[in-house]
Amino acid sequence: MQVRRCAHVLVEPRETIDFDLTELALGGTGVRERLGWVALAAHRDEDIPLDQDEVVALGAVSPSHWQDLDALAERHSRGVLDTLLAKGLLIAQAPADESSRQFAQADEAVRAVHWRGLSAVAHRHTRWHGADTEEAERHFAESSEQTFLERLGPALPAVHARVEAAQRMPLPRPAPSPLDALTERRVTCRNFDPVPLARDVFAAVLYRVFGARTVCDYAPGVQLLKKAVPSAGGLHATEAYLLVRNVEGVAPGLYHYHPVEHALEPLRGLSDEEASALARSFVAAQAYYAGAPLQIALVSRFEHNFWKYRNxxxxxxxxxxxxxxxxxMVYLAATELNLGAFITAAINEVEIEQAFGLEPMTEGPLAVCGFGVRAQERVTVEFDPQGNVWTSRTA
Ligand SMILES: Cc1cc2nc3c(=O)[nH]c(=O)nc-3n(C[C@H](O)[C@H](O)[C@H](O)COP(=O)(O)O)c2cc1C
Structure with a gap:
């Protein structure tokens, strides 16, 4: 059998701390610290424990060329090599069973995209699945008498001043401009009105943020889009995947926005209940964001950017x-239309990938945004210290 190592794997020496009741009963502290090796692979979601022999064998197998397993077994225990195969860290060229086939396929997906190893592992292993921020807050409150801020201790000053005040060179303040007027009203919205969002307003924000103004033939087979926002390499690798819950004339469901056609591509219809449940799970149970009429997963097509910026x-x-x-840009376009907007990085990437059918290392969500009509009343906290949004409302 021909094998090679998976494309990218990092091995972490990890200390785990757990509680041992027997040890406590014997008069100890009950706290047990264990050191061990853990493999973090770019094609596997799980943390994979390794013993020392496995670490050594893993480091001796090339990730780039296929090697004969029998020849490797002359230098490393066959049992160790078989375990690494079973753990999906060694990949078989001709997989004999379903799990080996899945490991090979997932590894191939990573290889095809030209990931940098460190970034690939960081991306794969910082995705959330089933995270629930409400539950986490409850757990936090129950596990200590201290408030969150008490536990953190004193904060750093808001600004890291580098010279004495007398040494600073004051700069002229600009005369108020339309941009100032717009940005002053930009306040992250956590209070959405349950009214449906008008279709033309919905479309206007999508166009201004994600719509292509023009398509340029840059080189044979290479098209570049011009948009309102800058983008690394001019590639605009990040696309909008929408979960629509409550927009006039747009059925609840999952959509992809086509930036050149300025059109929605329907992917799957949803009942109201399904749409609400998905909205909640996308944003890790942040109820105030789940209440927005739509969510936009900012999905990066890694394969598109990394086509140019390989490894x-x-x-x-x-x-x-x-x-x-x-x-x-979502914030500004929404604010201009007197709407509220948000972004969150606290998202369940795995649920979003599954809903939209994305191969996690080929294209994946980096954040979720949304916008909608602001509620009349502020129930959930917002950061509006100057009262630019909430003075005219019930605060
Ligand atoms: C990258 C990023 C991630 C954020 N994630 C969250 C989040 O998970 N939950 C949340 O309520 N707000 C989130 N926010 C919004 C911030 O809390 C908000 O910008 C901040 O409190 C300042 O308020 P302002 O946007 O109204 O000025 C995020 C903002 C950014 C830029």
Whole structure:
């Protein structure tokens, strides 16, 4: 059998701390610390414990060329090599069973996209599945008498001043501009009115943020889009996948936005209940964001950006920054139309990938945004210290 190592794997020396009642009963502290090796692979969601022999054998197998397993077994225990195969860290060229086939397929998906190893592992293993922020807050409150801020201790100053006040060079303040007027009303919205969002307003924000103004033939077979936001390499690798709950004339469901055609691509219809449940799970149970009439998953097509920036140390950072630019544009376009907008990074990536049918290492969500009509009353906290949004409302 021919095998090779998976494309990207990092091995972490990890300390786990757990509680041992027997040890406590014997007069100890009950706290047990265990050190061990854990493999974090770019094609597997699980943390995979390894023993020392497995670590050594893993480091001796090439990820790039196929090797004969019998020949490897002359230098490493056959049992160890079989375990690494069963754990999906060694990949078989001709998989003999379903799990080996899945490991090979997932590894191939990582290889095809030209990930940088460190970024690939970081992305794969920082995705959430089934995270529930409400539950986490409850658990936090029950596990201590201290408030969140008490546990954190003193914060750093808001600004890291580098010189004495007298040494600073004051700069002229600009005369108020329309941009100032717009940005002053930009306040992250956590209070949405349950009224349906008008279709033309919905379409206007999508166009201004995600719509392509023009398509340029940059080189044979290479098209570049011009949009309102900058984008790494001009590739606009981040696309909008929508969960629509409550928009006039748009049935609840999952959609992809086509930026050149300025059109929705329907992917799956949803009942109201399904749409609400998905909205809640996408944003890890942040109920105030689940109440928005729509959510936009900012999905990066890694394969598109990494086509140009292959195995590149900055590429993953660049696509993350792309998402930030889009998010600010969502805020501005929504604010201009007197709507509220939000972004959250506390998302269940796995549920979003599953809903939209995305291969996690080929294209995946980096954040979720949304917008809608603001509620008349502020129930959930918002950061509006100057009262730019809430003075005219019941605060
Ligand atoms: C990258 C990013 C992630 C965020 N994630 C969350 C989040 O998970 N939950 C939330 O309520 N707000 C989230 N926010 C919104 C911030 O809490 C908000 O921007 C901040 O409190 C300042 O308020 P302002 O946007 O109204 O100025 C996020 C903002 C950014 C830029």
């Amino acid at each position: 590149h140390a900055k590429a993953y950072r660049a696509v993350t920054l792309d998402a930030g630019h889009l998010s600010q």
